[in-house]
Amino acid sequence: MKYLLLFLMLCCSVNGNAQKYVLLIHGGAGSLTPGMVSPEREKAYRKGLQNALDAGGKVLKAGGTATDAVVAAIKVLEDDSLFNAGKGAVFTSEVKNELDASIMEGHTLKAGAVASVTTIKNPITAARAVMDKSPHVMMVRAGAEQFAKEKGCTIVDPSYFRTEEQYNSIMNIKADEKKDKELQNKKAYLRQPENRDFKYGTVGAVALDKYGNLAAGTSTGGMTNKSFGRVGDSPIIGAGTYANNKTCAISCTGWGEYFIRLVMAKSISDRMELAHMSLDKAAEEMMMHRLPELGGDGGMIGLDKDGNIVDYFNTPGMMRAYIKSNGETAVKMFKGE
C-alpha cells in the first residue's frame, strides 16, 4: 500500500511537470495610469491582450511548442492595430513604418530576427523563418523581405500598417518640430511621444510548454519619430529577446537604446546562471536599478524554467497578461494590479 501511494505520487509529480505550461505576454510599457483613457479604450486594450492569450494558450494546451505559442500570441497583437507592432505600428521620422521582430528557443538556443522591414504582415513569422529555414540569425530590410516572401510569409503593401491614429501622432510631432526649433533635440522627441497611451508599444511573449521548453519573442514598430533605419532592442538577441532552458525566457519593451547597451535580457539570464539569483531578483536588479541608473526606462516580462513569472517596469504602466495550465490567469495594465 505504501509503495502504491509512492508510485501514484511519483506519477502525479512527473505528470504534473510534464503537463505544466505557462504563457506570459506584454503589449508595451508606458505612461498610462487609471482614468487616462476612456473605459472603451481600456476595454479594447484588455480585449486585445486576452485574444493573444487565448491564441497562445490554446496552442500550449493542445501540446504545441513554446515557440508555436509565442508566434501565435504575437501574431494576434501584430494584427491588432491598437498595439505598436505589425498593423498600427508607429511612424519613423520619414513617415514610414519599419518593423523589427525576433524569436529564440530555450532548448536549442536557436534564434531568428528581422529588422527594419516594411512589407511583411507578421514580422514574427519572418523571424521564425530565419530561425528555422536559414543558416542565419538576423536579416534586415529588402534581404529579409525577399527571404520571408520565398518562405511563404504574407507580404503586404507598406500602406497596410498605417493607422490614422499613428499617422496623426507623427504629423503632430512634425508640426511641433517646425514650431519650436529648440525642441528639435531628437532625444526629447523620442522620449516624449505625448499622444501615445503607451510610448513603448512593443509586444512580446514568453512561454513554457508541456515538454519543459522555453521560448521568447518580441515584435515592434519601434519608437515614434525614430530615424530612418534605426533598429532598437527588439530584434537584438540578448537585448530585447532571450531564451535559455537553463534559466529563463525574456521579452523587453522600452527605450531600446538602453536595453541594447545593457544587453538587458542576457544580463538577467546571466544573473540567474552565474550569480544564482532568482528570476525575480535578477530582473529587479537590471530593470529597477541598472536601467534607471543609465537613464533609460521601459519594462520586461520573464518566465523561468520552473514556470515562475515576473514583470518589471519603471514606467507608470505596462500591459501584460498570463495564463497557466493550473487555470490561473490575469490581464493587467496598471501598476499594482
Place this chain on the structure above:
Amino acid sequence: MKYLLLFLMLCCSVNGNAQKYVLLIHGGAGSLTPGMVSPEREKAYRKGLQNALDAGGKVLKAGGTATDAVVAAIKVLEDDSLFNAGKGAVFTSEVKNELDASIMEGHTLKAGAVASVTTIKNPITAARAVMDKSPHVMMVRAGAEQFAKEKGCTIVDPSYFRTEEQYNSIMNIKADEKKDKELQNKKAYLRQPENRDFKYGTVGAVALDKYGNLAAGTSTGGMTNKSFGRVGDSPIIGAGTYANNKTCAISCTGWGEYFIRLVMAKSISDRMELAHMSLDKAAEEMMMHRLPELGGDGGMIGLDKDGNIVDYFNTPGMMRAYIKSNGETAVKMFKGE
C-alpha cells in the same frame, strides 16, 4: 625621509597607472597554418596588422582616448584590401559588398553600430557617429548611409570595396553551386569558403587608454556568400563587441550566428562580473567550450581593466597583434606563436 619615499612611491604608482595603455587588434580567425600562403603574402598580412597597431598606438601614446585608438586602428584595416572589412570585403550571394561595424565605450556604456551598409568607406567611423551624434545605437542600410553622410563620413561608390580576389572567390563558389546541386547547402558554403586564407576575416580592436577607460570595436564584410541582408555578430552589441570599464573590452570574429546565439562578448564580461572569473578563464570557457559545443567556431580578443590581454580561437589560426605602454609588442598569425 620615510615620508618622501612613500610620496615618491605613490607618485610612481599613480603615474604608472595613469600612463598605462594597451592596444590589441585582430584581423580575423581562420584556417591558415604556417606555409599555407607565400612568404610575401604572410609578410603583407603582418605588415597590415603592424600598420594598424602603429596608428592606434600613436593615438594612445599621445594621450588620445581608447575610442580614438580603436577607430584609428580599425580604419587602417578597413582601408587594407587584405582584410575582410571596408575595401576587400567578401561578397554576398548577390555579389555585393555589405558591411557591418560597431563600437562601444567602457566608461559610459555608450555604443554605436551600422549594419548592411554599402557606401560608407569606413563603417567604423559611421558606428562612432551613431554613438556620438545620434540618440540611437544601431542603424541599418540606407538610413545609416544617409546619417553617415550627414555627419561627414566619406561616402564611396559600392564598387570601391571590390577586389579581384574576393570577386573571384564568390564567382568560384557560384560556379561550384551550379556544378553540384548537393553542395547547395548554404551552411556548408558559409562554413567553407576554401579559397580564403582566413575564412572569418572580420577585424577588430580593443584598447585601454591612459585615463583607465576601455573601448572595443569590430568591422566586417561578413561571410562569403552570405544571403542578401544577413547581419552577423559584428554590429551586435553584446555579441561581437562589448566594453565595460568594470570588466573588459571584447571584439570577436567567427561564424557570427553562433556568437549572436551565445551573446558571446557579454557572456565573457558577465562571467567576470558575476562569477568573478578572470578574463582569461571567462574567455576560455566561452570560446573553447560553449562555442564548439554549439557547433560554432571563430576567435576573440579581450583586454581587461588592468591591461591583461587574451586571445582565443578554435580555428587553426588568428591574426592578432598588440602593443603596450611598457614597450611590449607582437604580431601573430598562427597557433602557439
